[in-house]
Amino acid sequence: MAISIEKRRELEGLCRTFRRDVIRVLHERQTGHPGGSLSVCEILTALYFYAANIEANRAEDPNRDRIVLSKGHAAPMLYRILAEKGFFDPAEMHSLRTIDSRLQGHPCSHSTPGVDMTSGPLGIGLSAALGMALGLRCDGSDARVYAVLGDGELNEGTIWEACMSAAKFGADHLTAIVDWNGVQLDGTTEQVMPMGNLSAKFSAFGWRCIECDGHDIASLCGALDESRQSKGIPSVILARTVKGKGVSFMEGKNSWHGKPIGEEEFKQAMQELEAKAVCQ
Numbered sequence: 001m002a003i004s005i006e007k008r009r010e011l012e013g014l015c016r017t018f019r020r021d022v023i024r025v026l027h028e029r030q031t032g033h034p035g036g037s038l039s040v041c042e043i044l045t046a047l048y049f050y051a052a053n054i055e056a057n058r059a060e061d062p063n064r065d066r067i068v069l070s071k072g073h074a075a076p077m078l079y080r081i082l083a084e085k086g087f088f089d090p091a092e093m094h095s096l097r098t099i100d101s102r103l104q105g106h107p108c109s110h111s112t113p114g115v116d117m118t119s120g121p122l123g124i125g126l127s128a129a130l131g132m133a134l135g136l137r138c139d140g141s142d143a144r145v146y147a148v149l150g151d152g153e154l155n156e157g158t159i160w161e162a163c164m165s166a167a168k169f170g171a172d173h174l175t176a177i178v179d180w181n182g183v184q185l186d187g188t189t190e191q192v193m194p195m196g197n198l199s200a201k202f203s204a205f206g207w208r209c210i211e212c213d214g215h216d217i218a219s220l221c222g223a224l225d226e227s228r229q230s231k232g233i234p235s236v237i238l239a240r241t242v243k244g245k246g247v248s249f250m251e252g253k254n255s256w257h258g259k260p261i262g263e264e265e266f267k268q269a270m271q272e273l274e275a276k277a278v279c280q
């Protein structure tokens with residue numbers, strides 16, 4: 001089932017709003033991770049508003065799909081999307097990373113409505129997602145589990161342990177999505193820890209690999225549809241993205257992985273994000 005043009009436009013519009021709102025709150029709170037939040041915008045939007053069977057009014061439904069944001073530092077984008085889904089008031093975003101806020105710097109399943117798995121330490125999300133997927137299968141549910149990983153996060157050995165296990169257990173209701181932006185905290189992925197041919201690596205671990213444009217809603221939705229067809233093996237979507245997408249001076253820069261946004265930078269960022277809203 002391909003995404004309709006109307007739905008695609010709707011999701012693209014949401015992404016423009018999400019980018020502006022996230023940059024606004026990161027500037028206001030002088031905190032956060034702009035680069036990885038901007039790069040994962042379309043991936044999370046396609047998941048929550050197209051692929052996954054998740055609604056706030058049946059948040060406890062055992063048969064709902066699950067989404068694990070393993071690259072937990074992109075929490076601001078996740079929170080904005082959960083608010084849009086109705087899990088909490090978007091105004092709560094102003095409390096980001098303050099004491100006693102439900103919206104901490106990394107997602108917490110105990111305190112934040114809509115968060116299925118706590119994350120922050122990189123490398124844990126895929127194992128957790130696999131455990132959820134196998135548990136759901138034991139319960140006779142056909143719910144899917146989606147795990148969103150960073151490409152730098154793939155340096156973690158636990159990711160590859162989970163890959164081996166997912167293939168062994170034939171977890172075809174598990175989809176990993178890699179935010180493949182080529183940049184991590186200290187530099188490019190090539191500089192820090194070259195991972196070689198990711199598609200060949202995942203295939204060698206027994207996974208089905210699908211590549212797509214991670215900023216193109218139609219491409220992402222097509223990849224998510226394809227992953228649902230997988231029979232007997234888990235699937236991974238390698239989604240090509242740009243770290244800091246949408247703000248020219250942040251794009252592709254590891255220096256914008258996580259630092260406060262200054263006054264002039266904020267003005268320019270908003271100008272660019274507003275201009276895009278006018279043109280499209």
Ligand SMILES: Cc1ncc(C[n+]2csc(CCOP(=O)(O)OP(=O)(O)O)c2C)c(N)n1
Pocket residue numbers: 035036037039071073120121122123149150151152153154179181183184185243257
């Ligand atoms: C185990 C662990 N080591 C280090 C960190 C600090 N850290 C947070 S984000 C990050 C870089 C992640 O890069 P990547 O996965 O490529 O994320 P993205 O580019 O999508 O922001 C690092 C090293 C962490 N959170 N957990």
Ligand SMILES: [Mg+2]
Pocket residue numbers: 150151152179180181182183184243
């Ligand atoms: Mg990265």
